[in-house]
Amino acid sequence: MPLFRRRGQEESQREPRRFIDLNDVKVEDEEERPVSYVRVAEVRRTDDLGRVRDLVHSGNIVIVDCTxxxxxxxxxxxxxxxxxxxxxxxxxxxxxxxxxxxxxTPQGIKIDRNKIRSQV
Structure with missing residues (x-):
């Protein structure tokens, strides 16, 4: 028996409590962002590699263009x-x-140096 009741409301007149099973509730997930990207960096001098270093350490694959x-x-x-x-x-x-x-490439990604050739 609860300690506080609303005045004039009997125990039998109250609505029964409803509980929601959270396993049955479907929530739309937020749009998931990729964990890593393939980025392209244009490098003109060694100082430009600071940004490349940050990208690789954060898990991105970086294609470095030194043309x-x-x-x-x-x-x-x-x-x-x-x-x-x-x-x-x-x-x-x-x-x-x-x-x-x-x-x-970052940790966990290795580059295969074998070329895939056609079978002609």
Whole structure:
């Protein structure tokens, strides 16, 4: 018996309590965002790799475009060395797609260097 009752309302006149089984309730989920993205970064100097480092460490795959500095071998070598350091620190992988395109992956994603060839 409850301690407080509304005046003039008897026990038998009250509505029975209704309970909702939460397993039966269907709630529309919010639009789920992908955990990681494939991003493209255009690099002109080694300072531009700071943003690339942040992207890789947060779980994104980054395609690094170095075409603007591909003619300068010294800068390109420094960028490649820095990308190796980033991939090692992130426990990921780095591979070249061409002379000026590279792929950096985060932890848990490795790059297969075997080419898939046609069977002609």
């Amino acid at each position: 603007l500095v591909s003619s300068d071998e010294v800068v390109l070598k420094r960028i490649m060395d820095e990308m190796r350091i980033i991939s090692r620190d992130a426990n990921g992988d780095v591979a070249g797609l061409s002379k000026s395109l590279f792929v950096l």
